[in-house]
Amino acid sequence: MKLTAEGIDWTIQGHRLLNDVSLTVAPGETFGLIGPNGSGKSTLLRVLAGLRRPKRGRVLVDERPMRQMRQRDIARAIAFVEQQAETLDRVVVHQVVALGRTPFLSPLRPWSDEDDAIVGQALDDVDMGHLAGRLWHTLSGGERQRVHIARALAQRPRILLLDEPTNHLDIRHQLSILQLVGRLPVTVVIALHDLNQAMACDRIGVMEAGRLVDSGPPERVLTVERLRRTFGVQADFLDDPMDHGRILRFRHAL
């Protein structure tokens, strides 16, 4: 599915968090969002997920304006993994992942074996099957993050929006989640802090003070000059002799 944003503005209490943001993500593409803290990545993802209605501009899912879609139909197409969504409820892992089936259930269409299979698959995809019966508040931050990703996978979305999904993960699970996301035949928009990870995206967009200042293939967008201007760091690119990939080496803050 194609996801399009056209001239999105978002203001809260006089602060303009998004300023005329336009982007198109092609079906099956993985689009990385990078930018410093407070540049508007999370807000943009919320607007794209249909959780915030833009003050100006519009979001299109394929060619359909999101404003005309029912919330349920949006959730059937788009899954969103927030940063640090927490609960005080006594819920177990399986229960949280099962929430991903909500858009497909109704009072008259209850839980089925197929839903069970989908939830089981999603748990195994993030390597949490063995913890399905664990209570939420006994999980570590990384485990919680993986459960949220499994919940999103259980929605069987065609567009997946991820807000810094590798934040609390150990390195093994960071890599396995990114590999998993890369393998999925869905459109992905992913906010990332690790710029080396961002280089694996098909395209990346750079956010700066609420504006999307550049977007394109990583090798074109991520330049020494860009890192200096947007992130305020001095960095160099190194060549990896193993696969001739480029690696960012950060020297110091400017």
Place this chain on the structure above:
Amino acid sequence: MNSSIALSPPVRLPWHWAWLAPPILFVAIMAGTAIGETSIPVETILKVLANQLWGAGYAVDRIDAGIVWNYRLSRTLLAAGCGAGLALAGVVLQALLRNPLADPFLMGISAGASTGAVAVTIAGLGAGTLTLSLGAFAGAGLAFGLVVLLAHAAGSGTGGGRGAQAAGAIILAGIAGSQLFNALTAFIIARSASAEQARGIMFWLMGNLSGVRWDDVFLGLPAALGGLLVCLWYRQALDAFTFGADGAAALGIAVNRVRGVLIGAMALVTAVMVSMVGAIGFVGLVIPHAMRFLVGSRHTRLVPASALAGAVFLIGADVLSRILVPGQVLPIGVVTALIGAPAFAMILVRGTRAQ
């Protein structure tokens, strides 16, 4: 890997215990009808029931029959309806506001309903059960709106749920709201009620099931059942609020509509109950928490379990209110508070530790 190995969490009643619900309710109603200043044998109760419902024509002492049919049975059934309704209101408020301390009594909804009902009584807009309920509903809605606005203004939203802080804000706003509406009630009584009216109203305000008539039962039970059906219909939506309002929206819940319908329905149920039996506290707080431990937090189970437990709890509280002090009937609100306040303290302490 097989993910179904460790599905059942600790302390969880399996579904096949559900068949116990009707017998439990039946036994509770029988006990509520049998126990009191004069004990009445269950056999007599069943005979009275058979006489009244099917004209069976058993020979029963007329005084016993009167006590069972006109006094105890109607009172017990209304207690059941009230308990179920208030427990459901607690379940819904806790789920939607993401706040373990949300409860119609603590949040001032009951106080607002009282003010509305008293205003209607004093204004003499027809003392019918229905007009009382409507007045109470208006008061309840007003109080809820005020408390939520106040909690919101106090710096913590009602959607995100930042743990102890949000819980605290709701409770503080609830105290302010309750005080305001209780003061309004007192003001209306002092200004406009006759001494006799005032005495009656004060007794009713404490929560009182004396003088319940069948008319009340015919309004109270459908209200509770309606509340139960609404909650069951929205059970999946209630689950979807586990990670807050944004989490629910991301799962396809039309958050504003669902909140409006559910909170409106629960304010109505609370208002109906308050207008008949006064503000009974702590049912909506204690029962849902107890049931979460017993049946887990899925609303498919939590909603029916809380309705049943609330019904049984309030029948029990009513029985206690009749036998605790010989020769005198305590206001039922006193009994629920005696049980509920320690439970409230426990939830508060546990909640703070969980942060």
